[in-house]
Amino acid sequence: MNVYDLPDRHGHFGPYGGVFVAETLIAALEELRVQYERYRNDADFQAEFADELKHYVGRPSPIYHAKRWSAHLGGAQILLKREDLNHTGAHKINNAIGQALLARRMGKSRVIAETGAGQHGVASATVAARYGIECVVYMGSVDVERQAANVHRMKLLGATVVPVESGSRTLKDALNEAMRDWVTNIGDTFYIIGTVAGPHPYPMMVRDFQAIIGREAIVQMQEEYGRQPDALIACVGGGSNAIGLFYPYIDNNNIRMIGVEAAGHGIESGRHAATLTTGRPGVLHGNRTYLIQDENGQIIETHSISAGLDYPGVGPEHAWLKDSNRAEYVGITDDEALAAFHALCRYEGIMPALESSHALAYVAKLAPTLGRDKLLLVNLSGRGDKDMATVVARASDITL
Amino acid sequence: MSRIAIVFDKLRVQGRKALIPFITAGDPEPAMMVPLMQELVKAGADIIELGVPFSDPMADGPTIQRSSERALKHHVGLNDVLTMVAEFRKGNTYTPVVLMGYANPVEAMGYEKFTARAKECGIDGVLTVDYPPEESAEWVKYLEHQQIDAIFLLSPTTPQARIEQVAEMARGYVYYVSLKGVTGALNLDLNDVASKLAQLRSVISIPIGVGFGIRDGGTAKAVAALADAVVVGSRIIEEIENSSKEKVLANVYHLVKSLRSAIDGADRS
Numbered sequence: 001m002n003v004y005d006l007p008d009r010h011g012h013f014g015p016y017g018g019v020f021v022a023e024t025l026i027a028a029l030e031e032l033r034v035q036y037e038r039y040r041n042d043a044d045f046q047a048e049f050a051d052e053l054k055h056y057v058g059r060p061s062p063i064y065h066a067k068r069w070s071a072h073l074g075g076a077q078i079l080l081k082r083e084d085l086n087h088t089g090a091h092k093i094n095n096a097i098g099q100a101l102l103a104r105r106m107g108k109s110r111v112i113a114e115t116g117a118g119q120h121g122v123a124s125a126t127v128a129a130r131y132g133i134e135c136v137v138y139m140g141s142v143d144v145e146r147q148a149a150n151v152h153r154m155k156l157l158g159a160t161v162v163p164v165e166s167g168s169r170t171l172k173d174a175l176n177e178a179m180r181d182w183v184t185n186i187g188d189t190f191y192i193i194g195t196v197a198g199p200h201p202y203p204m205m206v207r208d209f210q211a212i213i214g215r216e217a218i219v220q221m222q223e224e225y226g227r228q229p230d231a232l233i234a235c236v237g238g239g240s241n242a243i244g245l246f247y248p249y250i251d252n253n254n255i256r257m258i259g260v261e262a263a264g265h266g267i268e269s270g271r272h273a274a275t276l277t278t279g280r281p282g283v284l285h286g287n288r289t290y291l292i293q294d295e296n297g298q299i300i301e302t303h304s305i306s307a308g309l310d311y312p313g314v315g316p317e318h319a320w321l322k323d324s325n326r327a328e329y330v331g332i333t334d335d336e337a338l339a340a341f342h343a344l345c346r347y348e349g350i351m352p353a354l355e356s357s358h359a360l361a362y363v364a365k366l367a368p369t370l371g372r373d374k375l376l377l378v379n380l381s382g383r384g385d386k387d388m389a390t391v392v393a394r395a396s397d398i399t400l
Numbered sequence: 401m402s403r404i405a406i407v408f409d410k411l412r413v414q415g416r417k418a419l420i421p422f423i424t425a426g427d428p429e430p431a432m433m434v435p436l437m438q439e440l441v442k443a444g445a446d447i448i449e450l451g452v453p454f455s456d457p458m459a460d461g462p463t464i465q466r467s468s469e470r471a472l473k474h475h476v477g478l479n480d481v482l483t484m485v486a487e488f489r490k491g492n493t494y495t496p497v498v499l500m501g502y503a504n505p506v507e508a509m510g511y512e513k514f515t516a517r518a519k520e521c522g523i524d525g526v527l528t529v530d531y532p533p534e535e536s537a538e539w540v541k542y543l544e545h546q547q548i549d550a551i552f553l554l555s556p557t558t559p560q561a562r563i564e565q566v567a568e569m570a571r572g573y574v575y576y577v578s579l580k581g582v583t584g585a586l587n588l589d590l591n592d593v594a595s596k597l598a599q600l601r602s603v604i605s606i607p608i609g610v611g612f613g614i615r616d617g618g619t620a621k622a623v624a625a626l627a628d629a630v631v632v633g634s635r636i637i638e639e640i641e642n643s644s645k646e647k648v649l650a651n652v653y654h655l656v657k658s659l660r661s662a663i664d665g666a667d668r669s
Contacts, residue, residue: 010534020503020530022459024577027557166465167455176458183459186557283503283530284456296477297508298455 004250006320011200011287014323016316019199020283025179028186033201035106040208045101052097053212056130057087059094060216063224063377069347075367076374079229080350081217083241083381088126089119090353090382091213091241092194096123098209100131103190110134110185113192114178116143116171116237117308117355118150119382120194125159135159138177140170143307150386168301171237171311175285195238196315199286203315210244217377218248229377231256233366235358236329237273237309239318241381246327256328259318260362262304263331273302275314276322276329289316305334305390306354308382336361341384341391353382354390403496403524404549404572407446408607408628417624417663419444420609421656422500422633424451424467425484426476428640428648433484434491435649436640441495443653444660449527449631452481452501459529463634466641478505478514482521489522498525498551498572511542518548525549525572533565540569553577556596563603573607573629576600578614588613594626617662624663632659 006013019029039045053059062085066078083091096113103111111133115121121137128135137154141163144151154161167173175198182191196203196210214232221228232249234242236259246257264272272278279290284299292300292312304310321327332340337354340361344352352360359378367376384391392398401409411418421440425433440448453471457464478501485497499518506514506528518526526548531539533552543550549572554563556577566574578593593610600608610623611631623630636652643651 018535019532020535021532022529022577023532023553023555023558024459026532026562027555027559166462166469172456176456179458180461280508282507285458286530288507291504293504293508295508296475296479297505298453298472298477299504 006317007200007204011204013317013320015281016289016319017200017203017287019286020288021199021286022183024183025199028182029199029201031106036102036201036205039102039105045105049098049101052101053094057093057097058085059212060220061085063217063220066348069343070367072347073364073367075372076230076370076376077372078363078367079375079377080380081213081245081377083213083379084350084352084356084383088123089385090123091210091244091379092120092123093126094212094244095194095206095209095240096120096127096192099190099192099205100127100133103133103192104131106190108188108190110136110189111192112136112138112178112181112189113194114138114171114174115194116140116174116310117306117353118143118147118154118386119308121159121161122150122153122157124192124194125154125157128159129157136181137161138164138174138181140164140168140174142169143171143174146390147307147386171307172285172299172313195240196243196317197238197285197287197289197313203287203317206240207243207247207317210240211247213241213244213379214246214248217245221377225375228252228255229375230370231258231366231376232379233258233260233359233363233376234379235260235309235355235381236276236314236318237262237311237355238313239315241379243315243317245377245379246321250326257321257326258362259327259329260358261329261331262306262309262358263333264303264305266333267331271303272331273304273310273312274331275312276318277331281319284313287316289319290314290322305337306358306387308353308355309358330362332358332361338391338394340364342395350380351384352380353384354387356381357384402547402549402572403494404447407496408573411446417627418446418607418609418629419656419660419663420447420449420629420631421445421636422449422451422631423636423640424453424464424471425481426453426471426474427467427637428470428645430474430476430480430484432648434488436652437488438491439649439653440656441492443656445495445656447496447498447629449498449500449633450481450485452478452499452505454502454505457502461634463637463641467637478509479517482517482523485523486521496524497522498527499523500527501529503528503530511539515542515546515548519546523548525551527551527553527575529553533562533569536569551575554600556592563600567604570604570606573609574600574604575631576608576610576627577612578610578623588619590622590626593623597626617658620659621662621665630659630663
């Protein structure tokens with residue numbers, strides 16, 4: 001039996017991943033790699049992490065059987081891993097706590113973060129407040145506008161939010177700006193990357209911190225259903241909630257893993273963020289992975305109704321899982337995601353994040369094609385309060 | 401012997417230091433590129449670093465990022481940059497041209513096609529900011545095959561073991577980034593530069609250029625007293641940004657000329 005053991009010691013997942021950064025960042029990444037290697041297997045560190053996840057985040061998050069919606073769709077049973085019930089309302093907090101604990105042990109007095117939808121920014125601001133560390137969050141000015149509620153949350157938590165005006169003024173530009181801050185303030189600053197992208201060791205480290213999702217699911221499925229699900233479904237922007245669910249299941253080849261990307265206005269429109277579906281391999285933000293780019297290798301502005309999926313790259317491990325055919329990647333449009341958002345509200349009384357709504361929309365297509373005895377486990381990665389303004393603006397039947 | 405080696409040999413004989421201005425290809429507009437390069441040579445540039453515009457210039461500060469964005473408005477791609485250099489070469493066969501940019505445009509073109517085209521167009525060296533030595537083995541082979549120099553960065557935080565690794569792979573000259581941060585930053589500490597250069601010289605036999613933070617004749621002169629070459633980027637880009645179309649050539653000429661005089665003054669002292 002092959003046991004999955006990627007990345008290698010240079011951070012490579014097959015041809016993907018690695019450390020593609022300027023020399024000025026190498027020493028900081030090396031320090032981080034060495035420290036993470038040390039604490040990755042440190043019992044005290046892992047015990048503190050587990051304790052924080054239990055008492056501060058509220059883990060384990062339950063698996064909920066969406067019975068009414070499953071019955072309505074008339075096929076496989078839909079199970080939801082309720083990451084939306086975590087403190088701060090999304091899976092992002094798992095990783096933010098892990099990295100903040102590491103920052104503290106490394107003696108860093110300041111953390112910085114990039115954010116798209118604002119969920120990772122909120123998670124970072126939250127843990128910075130929790131541990132008494134200064135926090136600066138970089139956010140594209142387009143995202144500042146469409147995620148105003150999360151900007152307010154970060155500010156209330158004491159973080160400084162810096163709107164980024166360069167490039168497409170979205171997540172990728174926030175990442176560029178955070179990297180620039182880091183390279184300038186390397187001595188006292190820890191950069192909390194929110195997704196499984198960036199240079200090694202970030203994709204591995206963020207995956208490890210998010211893998212609690214899949215590890216819990218394995219136990220919960222066995223206890224409550226006596227077996228594991230037939231498929232795992234999760235949305236993919238950078239891909240941290242998906243890898244968190246997938247990773248502990250990778251060696252179990254009977255279980256399908258399906259990543260759902262944002263097809264925006266439709267793949268053929270060119271206005272989407274479906275990196276693995278339409279992109280080509282290249283180098284961006286410190287790693288080699290699939291990218292949405294033009295023929296000159298310039299990164300193209302992406303589009304998704306969901307800010308958290310609006311990213312032209314994808315975690316290198318997903319690139320590898322795609323090429324090795326271990327995982328499948330599909331696209332869901334803005335309209336399909338919105339329909340799933342409304343369906344979950346009406347059938348289950350759960351308001352999902354627009355990011356997670358992409359995974360739900362795919363499962364709504366998949367479930368009716370399968371028998372009622374099949375179990376589909378969807379990562380409900382976040383709650384939708386932050387998206388209320390976006391959704392209501394598009395729903396003509398909702399008025400005051 | 402490569403054009404870069406010839407330049408440094410000649411300067412050494414003369415007891416002078418190299419001046420390496422950086423401009424972004426296609427900024428302020430593609431048609432200005434060759435005239436700007438000619439002006440740099442007239443003003444005393446020994447080598448020209450030409451930035452390849454990229455949508456996500458992570459290691460650059462706002463000044464160079466803006467110049468990249470101006471060039472990208474004209475859709476200047478890597479292939480266009482090579483064509484510009486070929487055009488420049490029609491009138492100048494002696495000034496080395498070094499391309500400086502990010503990995504992805506090169507990845508998109510492919511190593512083989514890029515290095516063959518680059519040779520054909522008269523490129524002498526390539527510095528790919530986000531290819532550190534660890535990820536460069538194959539890349540360097542392609543460059544060597546075409547006898548193009550692989551230029552690498554070193555920083556104040558580069559440890560001894562890596563300096564040795566770079567010393568083995570680097571050709572032409574190495575580029576020492578004189579401060580922490582992005583391009584265009586301030587606060588150059590000359591004492592730090594002096595002590596780090598001494599450490600680098602004990603391992604590296606090819607010339608060492610220093611860049612990042614050089615903004616005027618004073619800093620250029622001070623750095624020239626320590627290094628083999630002085631690289632000036634953001635300050636020149638600012639001049640391009642702030643000049644009208646009619647005046648940009650003359651303004652850049654005067655700025656580079658003043659840096660040249662300051663550096664040559666340092667040589668004599």
